Amino acid sequence: AQSVTQPDIHITVSEGASLELRCNYSYGATPYLFWYVQSPGQGLQLLLKYFSGDTLVQGIKGFEAEFKRSQSSFNLRKPSVHWSDAAEYFCAVGKSNSGNTPLVFGKGTRLSVIA
Amino acid sequence: NAGVTQTPKFQVLKTGQSMTLQCAQDMNHEYMSWYRQDPGMGLRLIHYSVGAGITDQGEVPNGYNVSRSTTEDFPLRLLSAAPSQTSVYFCASRRTLAHEQYFGPGTRLTVT
Numbered sequence: 001a002q003s004v005t006q007p008d009i010h011i012t013v014s015e016g017a018s019l020e021l022r023c024n025y026s027y028g029a030t031p032y033l034f035w036y037v038q039s040p041g042q043g044l045q046l047l048l049k050y051f052s053g054d055t056l057v058q059g060i061k062g063f064e065a066e067f068k069r070s071q072s073s074f075n076l077r078k079p080s081v082h083w084s085d086a087a088e089y090f091c092a093v094g095k096s097n098s099g100n101t102p103l104v105f106g107k108g109t110r111l112s113v114i115a
Numbered sequence: 116n117a118g119v120t121q122t123p124k125f126q127v128l129k130t131g132q133s134m135t136l137q138c139a140q141d142m143n144h145e146y147m148s149w150y151r152q153d154p155g156m157g158l159r160l161i162h163y164s165v166g167a168g169i170t171d172q173g174e175v176p177n178g179y180n181v182s183r184s185t186t187e188d189f190p191l192r193l194l195s196a197a198p199s200q201t202s203v204y205f206c207a208s209r210r211t212l213a214h215e216q217y218f219g220p221g222t223r224l225t226v227t
Contacts, residue, residue, distance in 0.1 A: 092216075102146070
């Protein structure tokens with residue numbers, strides 16, 4: 001079965017600093033990969049997704065992520081963090097060769113932004 | 116489109132009570148799922164469905180039942196509520212495997 005690891009439970013960055021959130025997955029074939037964001041008390045919103053093609057994908061709110069097959073990683077980046085980016089971020093993986101398998105989510109990384 | 120809707124938003128139950136969390140989507144999505152979210156645990160899959168009449172268990176199915184009689188609706192039933200079921204519950208849907216998953220706003224359930 002596929003699995004997702006987000007090694008960082010909590011990250012604090014200064015406003016304006018760059019950000020990288022790590023995501024590692026376990027899956028034998030090319031996966032479908034997603035990053036979601038959850039603001040306090042809210043549901044989950046899709047930031048970006050990777051299915052195939054260009055390994056650098058652009059998302060909403062200035063986020064991007066890079067799929068690295070050799071490292072089984074799909075790290076999320078943003079060059080300059082805004083205070084409104086404070087939220088919880090979830091990486092998710094889906095199987096590309098199975099029609100019946102739901103997404104598996106990591107445990108999340110909580111991002112705090114300080115002035 | 117309303118997207119994925121969930122009712123109620125908040126619910127307090129006593130131990131042993133039963134209830135149904137409602138979930139509906141108006142996007143004609145085949146795939147629907149129920150997750151629970153607990154601090155430090157991320158989202159854990161309870162049950163999912165790949166179409167009307169087809170359901171399967173996820174990671175944490177005990178104490179919950181589901182059915183899928185229509186494409187639009189996917190209710191989650193708590194048979195006999197326990198304090199361990201205190202959580203935030205999210206319903207989600209997607210068109211196919213190669214599409215994004217849309218989430219409802221969640222139901223915050225407290226069992227006393």
